[in-house]
Amino acid sequence: MLKFEKHTLKNGLTVIVNYDSSTPLVAMNILYKVGARNEDENKTGFAHLFEHLMFGGSVNIPSYDEPLQRAGGENNAFTNSDFTNYYLTLPVQNIETAFWLESDRMLSLAFSEKSLDVQRHVVVEEFKQRYLNQPYGDVWLNLRPLAYKVHPYRWATIGKKISHIEQATMNDVKDFFATWYRPDNAILTLSGNIQPETAFTLSEKWFGEIVSRPVKNKIIPQEPPQTEKRILELQRDVPANTIYKAFHACSRFDDDFHATELLADVLTGSKSARLYYKLVKQDKIFNALSTYFTGDLDKGLFIIDGRLEEKISFQTAEKALDAELAKITSELISEKELTIVQQKTESALVFSEMNIANRALNLAYFEMIGGAELINKQIESYRSVTREKILSVAKNIFRQENESVLYYKTKEEKK
Amino acid sequence: MNRTTEPALLLPDKITVPEPEVTELKNGVKVYCVNAGEQEILKLEIIFRAGEWYGDKIALATMVNKLMEAGTSAKTAYELSQAFDYYGAYIETECTADVASVKLFTLTRFAKETFILLMEMLTDAVFPEEEMELFATQNIQQLRINRKKVEYLARVKFNHLLFPSGHPYGRIADEESYRQHSQNDLKKWYTETYCPQNCLAILSGKTDDNTLQYLNDTLGEWKSKVQHQPVELNYPSEFIPQKSFIPVEGAVQSAIRIGCRIPNKLHPDFASLTVLNTVLGGYFGSRLMSNLREDKGYTYGIGSATVSMVHSGYFFVTTQVAATVKEDALIQIYKEIQILREQEIGEVELQLVKNYMIGTLQRSMDGPMAISDRIKSTLIYGLKMNYYENYLHVIKNISPEQLIHLAKTYLHTEGMVEVVAG
Numbered sequence: 001m002l003k004f005e006k007h008t009l010k011n012g013l014t015v016i017v018n019y020d021s022s023t024p025l026v027a028m029n030i031l032y033k034v035g036a037r038n039e040d041e042n043k044t045g046f047a048h049l050f051e052h053l054m055f056g057g058s059v060n061i062p063s064y065d066e067p068l069q070r071a072g073g074e075n076n077a078f079t080n081s082d083f084t085n086y087y088l089t090l091p092v093q094n095i096e097t098a099f100w101l102e103s104d105r106m107l108s109l110a111f112s113e114k115s116l117d118v119q120r121h122v123v124v125e126e127f128k129q130r131y132l133n134q135p136y137g138d139v140w141l142n143l144r145p146l147a148y149k150v151h152p153y154r155w156a157t158i159g160k161k162i163s164h165i166e167q168a169t170m171n172d173v174k175d176f177f178a179t180w181y182r183p184d185n186a187i188l189t190l191s192g193n194i195q196p197e198t199a200f201t202l203s204e205k206w207f208g209e210i211v212s213r214p215v216k217n218k219i220i221p222q223e224p225p226q227t228e229k230r231i232l233e234l235q236r237d238v239p240a241n242t243i244y245k246a247f248h249a250c251s252r253f254d255d256d257f258h259a260t261e262l263l264a265d266v267l268t269g270s271k272s273a274r275l276y277y278k279l280v281k282q283d284k285i286f287n288a289l290s291t292y293f294t295g296d297l298d299k300g301l302f303i304i305d306g307r308l309e310e311k312i313s314f315q316t317a318e319k320a321l322d323a324e325l326a327k328i329t330s331e332l333i334s335e336k337e338l339t340i341v342q343q344k345t346e347s348a349l350v351f352s353e354m355n356i357a358n359r360a361l362n363l364a365y366f367e368m369i370g371g372a373e374l375i376n377k378q379i380e381s382y383r384s385v386t387r388e389k390i391l392s393v394a395k396n397i398f399r400q401e402n403e404s405v406l407y408y409k410t411k412e413e414k415k
Numbered sequence: 416m417n418r419t420t421e422p423a424l425l426l427p428d429k430i431t432v433p434e435p436e437v438t439e440l441k442n443g444v445k446v447y448c449v450n451a452g453e454q455e456i457l458k459l460e461i462i463f464r465a466g467e468w469y470g471d472k473i474a475l476a477t478m479v480n481k482l483m484e485a486g487t488s489a490k491t492a493y494e495l496s497q498a499f500d501y502y503g504a505y506i507e508t509e510c511t512a513d514v515a516s517v518k519l520f521t522l523t524r525f526a527k528e529t530f531i532l533l534m535e536m537l538t539d540a541v542f543p544e545e546e547m548e549l550f551a552t553q554n555i556q557q558l559r560i561n562r563k564k565v566e567y568l569a570r571v572k573f574n575h576l577l578f579p580s581g582h583p584y585g586r587i588a589d590e591e592s593y594r595q596h597s598q599n600d601l602k603k604w605y606t607e608t609y610c611p612q613n614c615l616a617i618l619s620g621k622t623d624d625n626t627l628q629y630l631n632d633t634l635g636e637w638k639s640k641v642q643h644q645p646v647e648l649n650y651p652s653e654f655i656p657q658k659s660f661i662p663v664e665g666a667v668q669s670a671i672r673i674g675c676r677i678p679n680k681l682h683p684d685f686a687s688l689t690v691l692n693t694v695l696g697g698y699f700g701s702r703l704m705s706n707l708r709e710d711k712g713y714t715y716g717i718g719s720a721t722v723s724m725v726h727s728g729y730f731f732v733t734t735q736v737a738a739t740v741k742e743d744a745l746i747q748i749y750k751e752i753q754i755l756r757e758q759e760i761g762e763v764e765l766q767l768v769k770n771y772m773i774g775t776l777q778r779s780m781d782g783p784m785a786i787s788d789r790i791k792s793t794l795i796y797g798l799k800m801n802y803y804e805n806y807l808h809v810i811k812n813i814s815p816e817q818l819i820h821l822a823k824t825y826l827h828t829e830g831m832v833e834v835v836a837g
Binding site for chain 1: 418419421422423424425430431452453454455456484492494496497500501503504505520521522549553556559560562563564665666667699709710711713735736768770771774777778781782783837
């Protein structure tokens with residue numbers, strides 16, 4: 001049970017505090033409800049590039065990092081399809097520095113040309129390092145547009161292509177800031193050795209005067225149901241053939257969400273999970289196999305990712321995989337399988353509450369999806385999933401017409 | 416409100432370094448306990464002197480460590496995994512060059528049941544041949560994938576040049592490494608090194624009245640049949656400074672690794688070297704990051720580190736840069752090292768680094784499981800937790816003159832191993 005208090009400022013900024021007197025530190029997390037799904041299709045990768053620019057100085061403070069480090073703090077940020085998240089931890093006696101820095105960059109940025117120019121290069125290098133210069137690095141750049149034809153999830157957070165990043169202009173940056181970086185579009189959370197009243201007073205002091213800007217809501221086009229199986233073949237300089245299957249699944253807000261997560265664990269959550277055991281250990285079809293659910297705010301994907309054993313053909317591998325999927329869509333899983341995935345999920349949740357930075361992030365995330373109090377209902381939600389529910393979710397997901405398959409082939413492979 | 420002035424700062428004079436409670440179990444195994452935290456969870460880590468250092472067979476130590484999960488005389492790998500899963504518990508095995516360990520993460524209420532399972536793994540592993548074969552094929556495929564990564568190629572070559580002649584810190588496993596050991600080799604290593612005389616345990620999290628009793632009833636009952644005889648071989652303490660280039664066709668980025676050997680944690684200079692390293696490349700605002708990323712945009716990231724191992728230590732710089740700028744990137748890295756040797760660091764920068772490092776030290780001890788990691792990284796050197804009090808003292812008091820002296824003593828631009836891949 002995570003205890004917290006919540007307060008909303010007049011400008012719409014939500015502030016949530018979890019007090020923990022056992023630590024000399026405090027974690028601050030600011031989540032902005034904007035991600036790659038809010039981007040223009042001709043300017044992809046922008047939410048993430050913008051995250052880099054948030055460190056290029058704000059209206060009154062030339063450097064974000066220097067004062068924070070001087071205060072003994074450390075920080076980072078990440079962007080995904082749905083939101084952008086900034087977090088820091090520092091000794092609690094210097095918490096005012098965190099409020100000063102974070103409020104100033106919500107107030108306005110410095111919009112420095114040098115920073116934009118450098119960060120374009122940095123992000124291009126990030127693109128190369130993570131997506132181009134890695135074996136299997138471009139899988140998501142190809143799998144997303146195969147599975148999504150309409151929804152912005154069809155491009156990766158890094159962007160569709162390097163040229164989109166290279167072409168970003170200062171006007172784009174200013175527009176993006178004005179549209180999305182508003183107090184009422186943000187959630188501020190703190191966890192650590194700070195009393196809620198103190199945190200609320202400091203929030204009023206530093207964030208209270210930031211004026212909310214008009215909301216320009218853009219409707220995100222939703223993906224229509226897929227009607228036939230899609231296939232893509234790629235040939236790359238990699239050592240092992242790999243198959244990726246992507247199925248459309250539910251959104252974070254759907255009743256099926258918790259069952260879908262448990263389904264992924266039932267299949268490959270541990271070495272005794274059925275799909276892993278059967279296809280990796282027993283039949284030696286795959287050398288590595290995992291399944292996961294993206295769990296995005298809009299309808300996400302259920303992914304099966306399997307690296308083939310050396311002498312196994314794609315045809316054999318897919319047939320074996322489909323036979324297992326046929327089982328999970330026609331028979332109930334065992335009581336024991338359900339108990340195991342529920343128990344593992346529960347302990348993973350308890351472990352994740354140990355760290356103050358995690359707690360601050362989780363509170364912000366749950367506030368975004370409907371209310372921080374949901375954080376304490378998770379275990380119950382997973383516990384109430386039945387075997388019948390998992391069967392019905394599996395039936396709904398694992399349909400041929402709902403599937404996109406990527407055959408990622410080695411250079412030597414000829415078909 | 417004044418938004419242009421930095422709020423006043425306060426930094427702690429003292430840091431509370433938690434002292435673990437030490438208990439000796441019935442069989443003499445020492446347990447270091449950190450009873451703290453709000454969540455009803457536990458981590459039990461059992462650490463053995465069973466790293467690669469203690470043998471001359473590549474990958475044997477790792478295979479034994481990883482394959483302990485592959486079944487006992489009573490349970491198959493599947494049944495063992497399912498037994499832990501049933502309690503929502505997790506096992507993590509880790510094998511470094513110096514020590515090997517087995518970690519159990521569990522809800523406190525299942526301590527008794529999971530300790531019993533853990534002991535089954537530690538005392539009765541059977542290393543089935545088909546599990547050894549699966550381990551080999553999985554690791555060989557992973558090795559082939561790694562060889563397509565410039566960062567991996569640079570890293571293993573660098574380690575090999577820094578720790579040559581079969582040194583356990585520089586050995587590189589190849590495809591044969593995973594198939595050259597017999598089941599008997601594994602069993603022999605397992606019996607001789609995984610025994611109560613060769614281990615210590617760290618228990619962290621929220622214990623209850625019974626937890627230690629459960630531990631005494633399981634780990635405390637362990638009696639080994641063999642007398643443990645640690646084997647230690649001698650390896651050269653020297654390396655030859657040199658440059659090595661690994662061409663990689665079609666690479667759009669080059670991985671760079673540059674470094675040299677330095678003393679380890681047992682030497683009084685190690686803590687000071689960590690301060691010097693932080694200035695150069697140990698944090699986001701470091702000189703290397705400011706120059707190569709924030710000024711020139713050559714890279715997504717660059718960093719440097721000081722690494723301490725039980726029998727040696729080393730310093731290294733690592734980055735991946737656009738292939739087109741690798742020559743200038745090398746020039747800039749050496750330039751920054753040279754500046755450390757020639758120019759006194761300014762007061763403002765040094766104070767920032769000190770404050771940042773004090774904050775980092777506090778973060779590294781936040782929560783019972785973080786503390787358990789700190790205990791581990793002193794115990795394996797025979798050090799105590801007051802190491803961190805001394806470390807804090809060094810950070811607070813180091814002077815610009817001392818930093819120059821350290822750079823001149825340990826960081827010679829012409830005395831480095833340099834590897835570029837791609």
